[in-house]
Amino acid sequence: MKILMAEDDTTSRLLFGATLRKLGYTVTAVENGQKAWETWKQDEYSLLISDWMMPDIDGPQLCKMIRAEPSLQYTYIILLTSLDSKGSYLEGMDAGADDFITKPFDEEQLAARLRVAERILALHKKLHIQATHDRLTGVWNRAAIMDHLEEEVERAACQSTCIGVVVADLDHFKRINDTYGHPAGDTVLQEAARRMRLVLRPHDRIGRYGGEEFLITVSSCTGSDAMILAEQIRNSISMEPVDSRSGEISMTVSLGVTVGGDRIGEDTGTLIAAADKALYRAKIAGRNRVEFLNLK
Numbered sequence: 001m002k003i004l005m006a007e008d009d010t011t012s013r014l015l016f017g018a019t020l021r022k023l024g025y026t027v028t029a030v031e032n033g034q035k036a037w038e039t040w041k042q043d044e045y046s047l048l049i050s051d052w053m054m055p056d057i058d059g060p061q062l063c064k065m066i067r068a069e070p071s072l073q074y075t076y077i078i079l080l081t082s083l084d085s086k087g088s089y090l091e092g093m094d095a096g097a098d099d100f101i102t103k104p105f106d107e108e109q110l111a112a113r114l115r116v117a118e119r120i121l122a123l124h125k126k127l128h129i130q131a132t133h134d135r136l137t138g139v140w141n142r143a144a145i146m147d148h149l150e151e152e153v154e155r156a157a158c159q160s161t162c163i164g165v166v167v168a169d170l171d172h173f174k175r176i177n178d179t180y181g182h183p184a185g186d187t188v189l190q191e192a193a194r195r196m197r198l199v200l201r202p203h204d205r206i207g208r209y210g211g212e213e214f215l216i217t218v219s220s221c222t223g224s225d226a227m228i229l230a231e232q233i234r235n236s237i238s239m240e241p242v243d244s245r246s247g248e249i250s251m252t253v254s255l256g257v258t259v260g261g262d263r264i265g266e267d268t269g270t271l272i273a274a275a276d277k278a279l280y281r282a283k284i285a286g287r288n289r290v291e292f293l294n295l296k
């Protein structure tokens with residue numbers, strides 16, 4: 001695990017860094033709060049050990065700054081202090097610290113406290129995944145993909161780029177459930193999600209929007225980029241049947257595509273409504289096809 005350490009005293013920084021490395025951690029050691037803040041922002045460390053008293057930004061201030069920053073992963077913060085009064089502990093905790101280590105530190109106690117930190121961080125990661133992912137298919141859940149879309153629309157507005165929105169809906173899925181059973185339907189959903197993920201580029205995201213409906217965000221793209229991707233998805237879904245316990249099941253998907261976000265007034269609702277309308281056209285036109293709706 002990577003640890004960011006901020007300590008202005010050189011001897012203490014070297015000693016602490018060497019001990020942490022000996023315990024098997026990868027350490028980035030910096031000499032003040034400002035450098036710690038800049039380093040943390042660049043690389044979002046999940047564990048920070050910070051001295052309490054440092055010039056400019058001190059430990060509690062650094063805690064407050066990190067806690068005020070919306071970030072994907074939790075940062076577990078341990079404050080290093082030679083202060084041991086009740087008031088200091090309370091101030092540190094209120095600032096957002098999770099634990100304290102009093103200097104001079106005891107190596108065994110340090111190792112034990114770091115094990116606690118790792119346990120809490122692992123739990124946090126597990127809860128975060130459960131809260132943001134769809135259990136059946138493993139892709140993002142509806143709330144998470146919607147949050148992401150909102151961020152992407154804001155980013156597109158700032159950078160004057162476009163965001164593509166694709167709504168993909170498996171065809172005649174009720175028939176698949178009715179013919180092969182609900183568990184086989186689940187297998188089809190899982191395989192469909194897996195195939196779609198394989199086609200996406202690194203910055204694109206997919207989430208389960210409804211039962212057999214998926215929402216895909218295509219970052220910084222033109223209409224034709226989004227259409228090409230949607231066509232690749234359509235192909236990958238229909239290319240070969242899904243192997244299930246109830247036998248081989250053929251599946252197809254219909255997709256609605258739009259792009260926007262580079263002009264004021266195009267919010268997530270407008271984009272999804274447009275992609276949905278395009279999807280409806282694809283269904284009406286016979287399914288297993290991609291339709292585009294231009295917002296301009």
Ligand SMILES: Nc1nc2c(ncn2[C@@H]2O[C@H](COP(=O)(O)OP(=O)(O)OP(=O)(O)O)[C@@H](O)[C@H]2O)c(=O)[nH]1
Binds near residue numbers: 175
């Ligand atoms: N197996 C399974 N089925 C689901 C799940 N969620 C929703 N469904 C089913 O998905 C089916 C969706 O049916 P419809 O909305 O009629 O759509 P469709 O049959 O795909 O028809 P078109 O979209 O018009 O092509 C329903 O029968 C739902 O019960 C799920 O998690 N697992």
